[in-house]
Amino acid sequence: MLAQLALGEANVTELAQPFLDDMSLPAVTKHLKVLESAGLIEKTRDAQWRPCRIKPDGFKDVAEWMETYRAWWEESFDRLDDYLKTVVARPTPTETTAKGKRHARKPK
Amino acid sequence: MLAQLALGEANVTELAQPFLDDMSLPAVTKHLKVLESAGLIEKTRDAQWRPCRIKPDGFKDVAEWMETYRAWWEESFDRLDDYLKTVVARPTPTETTAKGKRHARKPK
DNA sequence: TCGATAATTAACCGTGTAGTTAATTAACCG
DNA sequence: CGGTTAATTAACTACACGGTTAATTATCGA
Numbered sequence: 001m002l003a004q005l006a007l008g009e010a011n012v013t014e015l016a017q018p019f020l021d022d023m024s025l026p027a028v029t030k031h032l033k034v035l036e037s038a039g040l041i042e043k044t045r046d047a048q049w050r051p052c053r054i055k056p057d058g059f060k061d062v063a064e065w066m067e068t069y070r071a072w073w074e075e076s077f078d079r080l081d082d083y084l085k086t087v088v089a090r091p092t093p094t095e096t097t098a099k100g101k102r103h104a105r106k107p108k
Numbered sequence: 109m110l111a112q113l114a115l116g117e118a119n120v121t122e123l124a125q126p127f128l129d130d131m132s133l134p135a136v137t138k139h140l141k142v143l144e145s146a147g148l149i150e151k152t153r154d155a156q157w158r159p160c161r162i163k164p165d166g167f168k169d170v171a172e173w174m175e176t177y178r179a180w181w182e183e184s185f186d187r188l189d190d191y192l193k194t195v196v197a198r199p200t201p202t203e204t205t206a207k208g209k210r211h212a213r214k215p216k
Numbered sequence: 217t218c219g220a221t222a223a224t225t226a227a228c229c230g231t232g233t234a235g236t237t238a239a240t241t242a243a244c245c246g
Numbered sequence: 247c248g249g250t251t252a253a254t255t256a257a258c259t260a261c262a263c264g265g266t267t268a269a270t271t272a273t274c275g276a
Contacts, residue, residue: 048222048273056195087164156252
């Protein structure tokens with residue numbers, strides 16, 4: 001639906017049309033309501049039609065939000081990669097330490 | 109919990125300890141079962157304890173899977189960025205076309 | 217005015233998720 | 247053996263999600 005809206009304004013039935021085999025119109029209405037309350041689209045009115053359009057600002061916000069997390073995300077991705085490289089050689093971190101000790105239980 | 113396991117082997121109560129304010133032990137057991145069935149961790153047994161360790165291969169699989177999607181993901185991210193740049197100038201794609209025409213209704 | 221069209225609302229329903237408490241299993245140890 | 251500790255299982259609950267059908271609202275146009 002967003003792809004469709006990226007091509008330009010469209011009302012509910014137009015957006016629903018490719019999906020009507022799989023779901024009902026009310027389902028589409030609800031879906032659209034989510035997008036609207038998420039600030040991604042805007043619904044106006046034209047008689048009995050509800051033309052929808054994309055809200056660029058909403059997407060801009062999302063894009064910015066993602067950008068702030070991309071760094072963190074890729075870092076942890078690389079950290080995982082590094083960690084995996086360290087593990088291939090040694091079987092398991094603890095296996096070298098605490099041999100026979102197992103679990104230190106506190107005496108009452 | 110995974111962060112904890114990255115530091116080395118740990119049994120269930122040890123993993124649960126930071127969370128016991130918020131959730132019960134059975135909840136942790138279930139959580140761990142999900143991780144295990146996802147191939148991310150491995151549970152062994154040591155008397156009444158169940159030491160868990162990370163399963164590097166599982167993470168390797170995830171890492172590889174993510175890598176295959178990273179390209180696609182970043183592409184669509186950039187496409188969105190491009191699209192937003194085109195939108196800031198012109199208000200809305202359709203607004204220029206179809207003026208006064210509105211909705212062509214098929215005559216019965 | 218009345219019928220058709222566009223869309224929404226109301227009232228449900230099934231399922232998956234994530235948790236709970238209480239009971240149960242299993243092992244250790246004095 | 248009997249108590250304690252570790253963990254799991256069983257049975258249940260609450261809730262969000264995503265959908266449904268049927269009814270309702272609102273508008274246009276002949």
